[in-house]
Amino acid sequence: MVVIGGGPNGEVLACYLARAGARVLLLERRHEMGGGLMTEDFAGFRFNLHATYMLMGELMPPVNDLFLAQYGVDFPRPEVQMSLFYEKNRALVFYLDQNKTAASIAKLSPGDDSNKFLKLHDDFKKVFEKILLPWTYNAPPPPDRFESILSRTDEGRKVLEFSKQSALEVLQSYGIRDERVNAGLLYLGCKWGVDPNLKGIGHLFAFYAYRMLNAAVVRGGSHRLNSAIMRSAYEAGLEVEELTEVKKIIIGGNGEAMGVVTSKGEEIRAKVVVSSLNPQKTFLELVGEENIQDKDLVASAKGWKWDQWSLFCMNMGTRNLPKYKAEESEPHCGEALSCVIGHGSVDEVVKHWSDSMSDKLPGASATFTPISLFDPSQAPDGYNVVRVETEAPYKVRGRDWDDLMHEYGEDILSNWSEYLTNYKDLKIVKKYIYPPTYIEAKLPDMVRGSFKQGAHIPSQIGYFRPNEKCSNYATPIKNLYVTGAHVHPGGMITLGPGYAAAKRVASDLNLNVWWKEPYSF
DSSP states (O other): OEEEOOSHHHHHHHHHHHHTTOOOEEEOSSSSSOTTOOEEEETTEEEESSOOOBSSGGGSHHHHHTTTTTTTOOOOOOSEEEEEEEETTEEEEEESSHHHHHHHHHHHOOSSHHHHHHHHHHHHHHHIIIIIHHHHTSOOOOHHHHHHHHTTSHHHHHHHHHHTSOHHHHHHTTTOOOHHHHHHHHHHHHTTTOOTTOTTOHHHHHHHHHHTTSOBOOTTOTHHHHHHHHHHHHHTTOEEEOSOOEEEEEEOTTSOEEEEEETTSOEEEOSOEEEOSOHIIIIIIIIIGGGOOOHHHHHHHHTOOOOSOEEEEEEEEESSOOOBGGGGTSTTGGGOSEEEESOOSHHHHHHHHHHHTTTOOOOSOEEEEOHHHHOGGGSOTTOEEEEEEEEEOSSOTTOOHHHHHHHHHHHHHHHHHTTBSOGGGSOEEEEEEEOHHHHHHHOTTSGGGOTTSSOOOGGGSGGGSSOGGGTTSBOSSTTEEEOSTTSTTOSSSOOHHHHHHHHHHHHHTTOOOOSOOOOOO
16 A cells, blocks of 8 residues: 655554555655654754644553654653743743642632632543543544434533533633633643634633643654654554655546556555545645546535644754743743743733734744753753744735744744843854744645644534545545544644554455554543
8 A cells, every 4th residue: 555645644554554464655755754743953953843742642552552662752741831921020830730730820819710720620631531532543423423422421511512612611611710820721722723712612622721731742852753653664564765746646447546656757556545645635636626526525625724823933042941030939930841921811812813813913922942951852962942932824914924034033032031030141042933834835735834734623623524525534535545634633743643544444454453442432
């Protein structure tokens, strides 16, 4: 079989199937594998240009199945998860330990907000463990069947309730009064593509908010995860061709996929083709509309929605780590995985999102992560790496990112400096700015800087991602399958799309499904 695209999900699928006994050829357009698992060396500094925060870490089944820990994968998980700097010298601190977070909230808000937070956290934890975690690593059931499954348990009924609401409505239902607590939770749960006001995706808010309170990094950089997957795949006999772009999927006279044609003019025949590229690329370009008999499939691909926003990122090599004014009252606030500046109220979070989705340059709010504090190997001895990111539009009305990015970067740093005691002493020796347009330039499959290969909206999640015809990874085109961030469970580094799609392909081909599924409803 041929797998198109060497991102993390294409790699995982290829590795599982190679270990199941299939002969698999993985084709990648770029000079290296990994897609968004991209860590590049800048004069000794390791900058993660895309994926940085690992929401699932060792919970991902491939970590055990593919021996990734044995091959060097480790997930440092900071005790301090987020600090929300709501004033220049004040911070609200969220910890791995929810009781410590509750104590931090109690200092800020003496009422019962801390107990309400604990209730929210307990609910989110239960629905994650009982429903959303299994949902991530299994094919999505049709809506009526899924509703029947969910209605059997308290956790399932809670997911049903959330799934009809917006993120804001889910949050407001817990009655937390303090704006700063609400702002921190809303930002955590929305920063990966959940529109705060969009109904129908409240369960995604619960998923992200809970996992962003349990997030980690990859020791050595995100690309280390890719390297371990590929080592496991090579040992299983996977064949790989890099610098090989697929230009066409060969469709036979009976409408079945029969192989691919590469940019080198090479024709590769295969019994099965799996594409990890986005729906428009796969169906409209590689297959071709003229070769698709199912017009609903064509219409779905043409109507695919990209994110209305993207990310503006900046990686810095510094001599010293940042020190915050708020450390006088909250000594550990500077040790957070996410040091969030400028989102001190719900209105500020919502406005930032609104601006980012309307081609308007948002304010200088941003998240600062002292990567080398958790993993010194990502910086030269005596130096540090600090990652900066903020949500931003793919295109700014009336401006060009090539002209704007340095100005906007300086605005963010200038704003940040007001929260620090040692900004002048940081001694920034290396800086790499990475605006939304660079994302698509580097990885064209991420159209409009849409790093999840498509928006997370009600019509593009679960059973409808990418559409009803392909919801279980097989397509109406015989012998053609799909995986990647555009299929369930969607974007972010969960490895769920590759894992679940591998089971479908293996089952259809009567291969040995050798792995034991750890999660079920």
